[in-house]
Amino acid sequence: MPRMNIIQAVNDALRIEMERDESIVVMGEDVGKFGGVFRATQGLQEKFGEKRVFDTPLAEAGIIGAAIGMAQSGLRPVPEIQFADFIFPAFDHIINEAAKMRYRSGGQFACPITIRTPYGGGIRGGHYHSQSPEAYFCHTPGLKLVIPSDPYEAKGLLASSIRDDDPVLFLEPKRVYRAARAEVPEEEYTLELGKADVANEGSDVTVIAYGAVLHDVLKAVEAAEDEDGMSCEVVNLRTLLPYDAETVLESVKKTGRVVIVHEAPRTCGYGAELAAMIAEKAILYLEAPILRVTGFDTPFPYTLEEEYLPNERRIRKGLRDTVSF
Amino acid sequence: MPRMNIIQAVNDALRIEMERDESIVVMGEDVGKFGGVFRATQGLQEKFGEKRVFDTPLAEAGIIGAAIGMAQSGLRPVPEIQFADFIFPAFDHIINEAAKMRYRSGGQFACPITIRTPYGGGIRGGHYHSQSPEAYFCHTPGLKLVIPSDPYEAKGLLASSIRDDDPVLFLEPKRVYRAARAEVPEEEYTLELGKADVANEGSDVTVIAYGAVLHDVLKAVEAAEDEDGMSCEVVNLRTLLPYDAETVLESVKKTGRVVIVHEAPRTCGYGAELAAMIAEKAILYLEAPILRVTGFDTPFPYTLEEEYLPNERRIRKGLRDTVSF
Amino acid sequence: MLRWRGGRYNPAFMSEEIYRILKTNGRLEKGRKTPSIDDDRLRDMYRYMLINRLVDERMTKLQRQGRIGFYIGSVGEEAAVIGSALAMRDDDWIVPCYRELGAALVRGFSLYKFCCQLFGNAEDPIKGRQMPNHYSARDLKFTSISSPVGTQIPHAAGLGMGLNIQDKKNAVLVFFGDGATSQGDFHVGANFAGVFKAPVVFLCRNNQWAISVPGERQTASESFAIKAEAYGFEGIRVDGNDVLAVYETVRKAAEKAYAGDGPTLVEAVTYRQGAHSTSDDPRAYRDEEEVERWKERDPLNRMKSYLKHRDLWSDEEDDKLRDETVKEIAQAVKKAEKVGPPDIEEIFNDVYAQRPWHLQEQYEQLRGLAE
Amino acid sequence: MLRWRGGRYNPAFMSEEIYRILKTNGRLEKGRKTPSIDDDRLRDMYRYMLINRLVDERMTKLQRQGRIGFYIGSVGEEAAVIGSALAMRDDDWIVPCYRELGAALVRGFSLYKFCCQLFGNAEDPIKGRQMPNHYSARDLKFTSISSPVGTQIPHAAGLGMGLNIQDKKNAVLVFFGDGATSQGDFHVGANFAGVFKAPVVFLCRNNQWAISVPGERQTASESFAIKAEAYGFEGIRVDGNDVLAVYETVRKAAEKAYAGDGPTLVEAVTYRQGAHSTSDDPRAYRDEEEVERWKERDPLNRMKSYLKHRDLWSDEEDDKLRDETVKEIAQAVKKAEKVGPPDIEEIFNDVYAQRPWHLQEQYEQLRGLAE
């Protein structure tokens, strides 16, 4: 099996899916000749031509708005938003139009669009090249939201997202775009949406995470196991909407302790949903407060981003506080 | 004291604040001569002139974008968004610009804007005249979010919001715009932002709510007290960001049982934050699962809105399930 | 091009050029020839307009009687809507906003289904999910109506781009109001269509008002049509109360689109004779006199006079169509009113192609409570 | 008006009219007169351009050395930025995007503060909160720079509206790129300004590229200037590499604004000689030849030649200014580089005017961990 990074895995999935299905088109700012500012669409225009891979004017509302119309015409658009921080001009089209299209038309129209966009901090991007907007979208019925953490997941989940008949927001962990490398099957495969992965088995505490921060979690857990003798179960969510409550609950019922980790600000962040669900469905199993180790409730800073992010140190503190409670 | 409904209280607060402070201007679609589609700005243009009360072109991004610039010029704009469902074209300006302005400029620029908008279901408005988008905004550091439930709160909280030096989203419960009537002081007064109100004291269970649904909660609680002999404490949040954790926790520590009620869809809704906060800070006090009685995770329907909404019946079931757990 | 004499406040509107074929009295404008449209089609234009008018009148009453919750009509704007819908081929796409019942009628949308949608009942094609006037009819290539003003414009551009990509030779007709041109969505939609030469006819129903806000508060430009310059395609002002002029203009724009020559913006200058919707009371913000002046330019009268001049229509036929239509509407209403509401399960369907666990759980909770 | 001969792909650009005073060789265009600008101001134009160029060169190197994280320069576009900033009064507002260091320099923004911002250190005027090139300077009436393309345009319209409401007699100069005109924000901003006659000069730096996307992919319109028609005000194309033409055009637009006659759109046709930013490599998408052709029209050379023709500048003065500036920059960099990062408490300041409980709690947690 070839070793790939996430960029290559995304590129590979796009290529394979486009070969498989003529109705898939790739569009966005700088995705054509340039191949994307992160090079995720490199070579696709050359291979599939300018009709299926093309640059758009600089307008996110236009990109998603047009993608919705293209879907109505029978296509399966895979628009790229250059950074997740810039998705908000298209917010209305995503949550009021794409997400509601099937429901409001009584099932007549679907919206099979997969919006790819790099998200997250840790690349010295400050306010506008660092945000993790997953919670904004997970409050929206009709949408699906997927976040891979490594190349294997990226390829399999992107394929599933593109084949899915509902609109999917596919957030790519840009901090580990190149750093996360793994063996990835050459041929096509899919990973089921809505299924979490138990990335590490353990019995003292359940850590729930997704995307780039999963790597910090795994490092923290390894250290905690080695140095503190803890046994940590790590649930990697993969799909945030709809999410795999079953796997989460199974783990929580085993460990009785929960730490949720994400980069986005804490208040009304995605972790709140997980904590609330657990506090409803597994309250009798809980032996400690449910902790959220997250970005702070501030805009994303530049110089102090290391301090802002839920780094290994903060995760370990969360683990200690929870297990020793 | 005169009796007013919420529309009148909002109108009264706007008038008093505009008299007090010349820098306040009111803008939006149909707010001028017409006085707003709900008539909340009626008479203001006549009184304060077209410079301070004016209709804008039909563009929410323009309304909020321009309001941000007007704030930079020294004004205190109070834009109206005709329905909360239509605020999303301005989402980028609210969360990427207004909310981050103070932080990103190192404190040089503030954004004292109060965005008024009617929200919520129960008026047979279907998808696009019924939404409760509070959770989308409460995940945004730099914003404040206020929801009154009656005329007294509307007047006092709107005055405080307008005087606040940070951007405030002021969601008005349109279902009870006219139905909620109360005595309201004629003169000016303010109600502190960030402070909840205990609308009913009790000892068996804490119900947390805000806005229009508070009235259903109070009815359900009355019935539960009368018919089932329950003692219910009702916390009316008033400000959702930043929220009054102290009052909530005090109540939860007393009752050990929690029901959270809101109209918005459940997943990643505002109730998730409350549940998560409680599950972190008061876990040892909890004697039952934290229940969320909310709108379902679907777009807002038309015909079946009564069934969709967290009505009295569903709230009572939530109370029973929690107290009898 | 003729001089426009029907403007409102905006002085620019007065002097602007406008395309018209029929005078208010139904006679040809000087220099215009009888357009080469066959007689049946001419009669159809009028028939659809009359049916549209009668439906609007009936449904507005139905709302006043409290039998439906809301209604939004198009009295005065029938020519702009029906003339343009008729000018397209049946397999072209129509992308509507909420005021284009006429276009749905042209496509064959049944009055019964329409009524079911108004009642939001179990036979409503959109399953009781949206307010009245927000139907969809995919089989008729008529897309899903939503309330947010302007969002359909980039969708239409994308639809057109999609047709190009798939080498389909159809075009798209998208409707929106004067107010909608102020939205960012108008801009991005028109701009994408220009850049990608999408086969789209942008039909701006300039009915002079956006609820209480008059046209000159929407824009300082000389006209709405001129905005096409910003996107590199043609903009045409047409008398929106002259169904022949609308038809001919849109037909040309559609042919341009079929030929691969890209989009056109058509500004149909018309007037909203009624309230914005049943929730509105225009006496609070506009002169009745203005309304009266515009009633004199009513599109139905004009076309009827023309047909009568040409012996293509008679008062008897008019009465007969009225009677038949009124009856048909009554039957549709009666039948639809008897249908019950959708089952509560419909709350949970169509959120996704498959219902996920959490919706199943919520459905079961609600079902349990209901039993 | 002269014919434009400097266009790129878009054939329309070739034949478009454009306003120019200086030829590439620094001589007056035929028929142009020496503009009545005093000599000091003329020299200032060139001085600021040279300083801007030298700063960009130095900071780009600093980024390559890994001493700052990112840099975005304006090589080739100095005349468009500095000519327009100088044309405004000191108490007019400037609403920038990320490529207008020249305008900040004109306002007196210190190199030291600029360097502190690049390092994001404890003396950074914005406290290390944003990426390099995103400074604010409220005291200089220079608003806060953000990354999202186009958002500043409606802000500028609102600023102008606010000035009108408060009867202030100032104007607003807002900068944006060719790419930004595609955003809904351009549309709503320009449209509001037109409707409310806001005193705004919209300065579109058409540098022909939006990262890798060329102008003809942004719009099918004949020019960017023509878009003003859609908003009812004037649009003017000017040679953006001719600082005199830019200055004169913007000065007139500003005077129109002061007089209450509303906004103007100025399209300054120029060229991004460098990469989009230090993260970009334009060799992947554009011809080096094109860059070379545009270097021949460099704005600095042109103005320097003009000043030398008029004996207002000499090679000695040039060398002297270069030496001084290089030293000044070096000192600023050296001093700024020594300053440490902001205290971690700065993460929690300025989110609100007062810090609420939850931020206080989070601050204390972080402080506890740090100790």
Ligand SMILES: Cc1ncc(C[n+]2csc(CCOP(=O)(O)OP(=O)(O)O)c2C)c(N)n1
């Ligand atoms: C985004 C958005 N903002 C506001 C509204 C409320 N609203 C409904 S219709 C309307 C006026 C529309 O005017 P126009 O586009 O001219 O169409 P018309 O109703 O005149 O046909 C407004 C403001 C809305 N539906 N959507």
Ligand SMILES: Cc1ncc(C[n+]2csc(CCOP(=O)(O)OP(=O)(O)O)c2C)c(N)n1
């Ligand atoms: C809303 C948004 N979308 C995308 C980006 C990424 N981006 C940064 S600069 C840029 C190109 C801007 O081009 P233009 O407006 O012509 O300005 P220039 O950089 O050429 O000066 C893009 C796409 C962004 N910053 N904001």
Ligand SMILES: [Mg+2]
């Ligand atoms: Mg209108």
Ligand SMILES: [Mg+2]
């Ligand atoms: Mg550019």
